[in-house]
Amino acid sequence: MHPDLEKLVSRGKIDSLTAEQLELLPPGTFCQHKSWGAGKVVDWDRLGLKVVVDFEEKSGHELGMKFAAMSLTPIAEDSFLAKRYASPDELKDLANSDPIELMKLVLSSHDDRLFLDKLEELLKGYVIPEGKYKSWWESTKKKLRENMQFIVPAKRTDPLELREEDFDPSEGLIEDFRVARDLRAKV
Numbered sequence: 742m743h744p745d746l747e748k749l750v751s752r753g754k755i756d757s758l759t760a761e762q763l764e765l766l767p768p769g770t771f772c773q774h775k776s777w778g779a780g781k782v783v784d785w786d787r788l789g790l791k792v793v794v795d796f797e798e799k800s801g802h803e804l805g806m807k808f809a810a811m812s813l814t815p816i817a818e819d820s821f822l823a824k825r826y827a828s829p830d831e832l833k834d835l836a837n838s839d840p841i842e843l844m845k846l847v848l849s850s851h852d853d854r855l856f857l858d859k860l861e862e863l864l865k866g867y868v869i870p871e872g873k874y875k876s877w878w879e880s881t882k883k884k885l886r887e888n889m890q891f892i893v894p895a896k897r898t899d900p901l902e903l904r905e906e907d908f909d910p911s912e913g914l915i916e917d918f919r920v921a922r923d924l925r926a927k928v
Contacts, residue, residue: 772814
């Protein structure tokens with residue numbers, strides 16, 4: 742355990758469970774909050790028992806240590822949300838030059854499947870400008886359909902999925918045929 746957290750636990754300022762969670766969120770770590778999105782832990786204020794986080798829309802936000810331990814989730818430095826926070830211009834360039842790679846990054850950061858509403862929430866206004874999202878998505882969707890590594894849903898209620906790197910296209914065709922519900926889809 743981090744020495745500073747050990748001192749706080751020994752003095753009874755925080756409990757050991759909170760300290761274990763905070764150990765996953767040292768300063769410099771990228772994190773996610775359900776409401777405030779992606780951010781980066783800036784500092785632990787050990788005297789005030791606060792965690793200082795720079796979120797995308799709120800910089801220098803202070804959270805109580807116990808609340809931070811419960812509500813913040815650490816995210817990998819190479820994940821989509823961390824890149825959206827740290828280098829949004831790089832993602833904007835990627836969206837224009839290679840949307841397939843952008844979609845691989847987004848999906849791999851979200852367990853290889855994502856509903857279209859969540860995808861729109863992640864990209865619109867952050868990576869793709871609000872007014873251009875619909876046209877960008879339509880052109881990207883066509884490119885995704887041509888790439889057998891993606892399963893593009895016919896309805897918004899179905900998830901967009903990313904298949905494994907070593908995916909065999911013939912297996913994909915057989916799988917698509919197997920899961921098709923009606924004769925038209927099978928043909």
